[in-house]
């Protein structure tokens with residue numbers, strides 16, 4: 568089975584192991600992480616992203632250019648629909 572690849576907007580396709588997952592994109596972080604309990608913070612980190620279907624994720628090309636970007640990915644099929652730069656509008660999820 569081929570290794571999953573992600574396409575960095577600056578570097579092009581690279582093996583997924585070069586990247587670091589940074590959680591769901593386009594959501595508001597808790598304003599004061601220190602003010603919420605560890606359990607609540609854990610829920611936020613690990614359970615907020617249980618969308619089935621398309622979701623936007625933040626990834627960092629941590630072993631390459633070290634820049635962050637967004638990936639629109641289907642969480643069921645793992646198919647990557649679009650890669651786009653931070654600050655660009657969320658792509659339409661109708662396609």
Ligand SMILES: [Zn+2]
Pocket residue numbers: 575576577578579628631632633634
């Ligand atoms: Zn890169």
